[in-house]
Amino acid sequence: MKNSCRVCNKNADNQVFRIQEMMFKSEKFYDYFLCKTCNTLQIISNNNEDNSTYPNDYYSYKKTDNRIKNFLIHQRDSYLMFGKNILGFFIQYFAKGPDIIALASITSDKNAGILDIGCGSGAFIKRLNSLGFNNCVGVDPFIDKDIYDASGKLIVKKDNLYSINEIYDVITFNHSFEHIPDFQGTLLHANKILVEKGVCIIRIPIFPSFAWKKYKENWVQIDAPRHINIFSIQAIAKISEESNFIIEHIYDDSNYFQFLGSEKRNNSVGISKLKLIIDRVYWNIKASKLNRIGQGDQKVFVLRKNN
Numbered sequence: 001m002k003n004s005c006r007v008c009n010k011n012a013d014n015q016v017f018r019i020q021e022m023m024f025k026s027e028k029f030y031d032y033f034l035c036k037t038c039n040t041l042q043i044i045s046n047n048n049e050d051n052s053t054y055p056n057d058y059y060s061y062k063k064t065d066n067r068i069k070n071f072l073i074h075q076r077d078s079y080l081m082f083g084k085n086i087l088g089f090f091i092q093y094f095a096k097g098p099d100i101i102a103l104a105s106i107t108s109d110k111n112a113g114i115l116d117i118g119c120g121s122g123a124f125i126k127r128l129n130s131l132g133f134n135n136c137v138g139v140d141p142f143i144d145k146d147i148y149d150a151s152g153k154l155i156v157k158k159d160n161l162y163s164i165n166e167i168y169d170v171i172t173f174n175h176s177f178e179h180i181p182d183f184q185g186t187l188l189h190a191n192k193i194l195v196e197k198g199v200c201i202i203r204i205p206i207f208p209s210f211a212w213k214k215y216k217e218n219w220v221q222i223d224a225p226r227h228i229n230i231f232s233i234q235a236i237a238k239i240s241e242e243s244n245f246i247i248e249h250i251y252d253d254s255n256y257f258q259f260l261g262s263e264k265r266n267n268s269v270g271i272s273k274l275k276l277i278i279d280r281v282y283w284n285i286k287a288s289k290l291n292r293i294g295q296g297d298q299k300v301f302v303l304r305k306n307n
């Protein structure tokens with residue numbers, strides 16, 4: 001079956017995979033093809049969105065109001081961003097904070113202008129605010145309305161990225177870039193609203209990986225139909241260059257989820273919480289090994305604005 005790739009525009013007889021929606025158990029199947037040229041796995045028709053694609057209980061819309069959990073996350077984030085937090089030092093062994101690690105590698109300046117694109121209900125921005133960052137905001141077109149904190153400060157703007165014209169030092173895509181139909185236009189606009197030599201951080205699932213080879217159609221991070229494109233390194237290199245970015249750094253930040261999620265055990269009945277915690281630690285160790293050899297199922301791309 002001939003398909004035209006959205007990244008490299010090559011029209012070829014590409015292999016097609018039938019992927020079942022897994023997160024909400026809709027039992028629907030979606031066809032994806034794998035571009036022979038740039039190795040991007042992409043959904044054939046991206047007109048699948050209906051009310052069931054991103055229901056209200058989709059994880060990035062959930063509010064995190066568990067005080068103890070938020071306290072522990074704050075300690076960990078504080079350690080990852082600024083160091084000098086003994087409790088945070090221990091917590092990060094059990095619950096990593098890859099979004100903070102990625103940002104901390106670029107800046108810990110609390111006045112830095114930071115825009116998080118596709119941020120859902122703004123959990124990442126709230127965490128940055130609680131670390132003392134005072135110039136950060138999220139944008140997401142799919143939330144109900146703008147989100148403010150208790151003091152009236154804007155957390156998330158319900159808007160299309162293209163209507164954002166303020167200038168930022170850092171722009172982040174924390175597992176949102178793979179959901180965006182117009183990825184090229186999005187990255188071009190991100191470039192336009194960055195300061196000179198500004199940085200864009202893209203954290204995405206990547207193709208291929210050990211998890212893809214092991215689980216194929218059951219690899220949890222295909223997440224049909226929400227993930228429109230699972231890009232390869234060469235695909236991101238092409239898109240970055242065409243958006244006037246230079247790739248400064250690439251590294252893996254995959255975790256236990258590629259295994260537990262793919263084996264559909266997260267929601268299994270009969271598996272005790274203790275077993276899940278042990279499995280999580282076990283699979284996190286395995287994920288760290290894969291990350292070290294570049295075979296994890298997600299990567300971080302640090303892009304520097306070239307002009």
Ligand SMILES: [Zn+2]
Binds near residue numbers: 006008010
């Ligand atoms: Zn391609």
